[in-house]
Amino acid sequence: MAEERRRQAGKPTKMLPKAIALIESKLKLQWSLEQISGWLDREEGQSISYETIYLLYIWADKQRGGTLYENLRRRDRPYNKRVNGKSTRGHIKNAISIEERPxxxxxxxxxxxxxxxxxxxxxxxxxLVTIVDRKSKFTLSQQVVSAQ
Structure with a gap:
């Protein structure tokens, strides 16, 4: 099984015209990409990830001047799920890891x-900001006033 996945990795994905028509019809019904991907796998036996649908079909269509992206639920915000399976939210640049403390x-x-x-x-x-001494457990806390 692992060898099969390894062989398939990196191969260009082609979408069949039938899959493209189904994706387009579900987009017009305001289905999410995740819903379309699951439905294609379950009902049509075609395993196409939602990322593949977005990259190979919707984004490519938009680059050619198409309007399919207008049917996306999140069209007002850029599509930014995760990069390489890792979230970039909450990451502090140049932060020292907790494992590196003295x-x-x-x-x-x-x-x-x-x-x-x-x-x-x-x-x-x-x-709320909390500050706790690690040994004595002495705690300071302060509600943060909104900057808005």
Missing amino acids: QGVDDKSRIGDWEIDTVIGKGHSSA
């Missing part, structure tokens, strides 16, 4: 090593 901080042997966290409220309407 041993004294890790074993909580001294006072003065603080851990800071942010708690975001429902609907991003409020936020």
